[in-house]
Amino acid sequence: MIHTSKLLKNFAYILACLTLALGLLSLSPNPVEGASNKIPRTHGPATKVRMQLQTGEISGTIIISNSARTLDVVQDRKTVVRYKIGIGREGFTWTGTAVVGRKAEWPTWRPPAEMRARQPGLPETVVPGPHNPLGARALYLFQNGKDTLYRIHGTNDASSVGGGVTSGCFRLSNSDVLDLYANIPTGTKVIVRN
DSSP: OHHHHHHHHHHHHHHHHHHHHHHHHHHOOOSSTTOOSSOOSSOOOOOOEEEEOOOSSOTTOEEEETTTTEEEEEEETTEEEEEEOBEEOTTOOOOEEEEEEEEEESOOBOOOHHHHHHSTTOOSOBOSSTTOTTTTEEEEEEETTEEEEEEEEOOSOGGGTTSEEESSOEEOOHHHHHHHHHHOOTTOEEEEEO
16 A cells, blocks of 8 residues: 555656646747747658659769759669758859768757858757757768758758748758658769759
């Protein structure tokens, strides 16, 4: 009887702690301006399709089209895997050739100083989680061994995929970036076109 009473007290204490913690989480402020306070319950839609397209590029190359808002991974001479992406908003699109210089799972986001100057409310660092704009995975684009500060990354706001909303990065749903990340090694060539 005493043992059962002690277990019930411990259970009640643990339940109270969990309830308090969940309540505090729902009160936490959103650190990213414009992000939804709603915590995503899914990784968003999977948009991956395999299609016929001759690119002239070698297998494994990534080709991004800002105008079509697509990211293609070359499979062979006649086939690509295509994902729907979000791109840079007006005045922030980027084109060029780079390589995937680094990859990160559940990355920490550190907005560049220039971005924080444009948006003074941005923090210096956003830890992984539901309000981190890099989502589940990030591929860091490098040129000549230097970080370009452009990324191919996921998002916790799947509704933004397909839009022109970033500061130049390329945004996929978390479902799509998880798939892409698993199949792209560092050193992969990335071609970004208008």
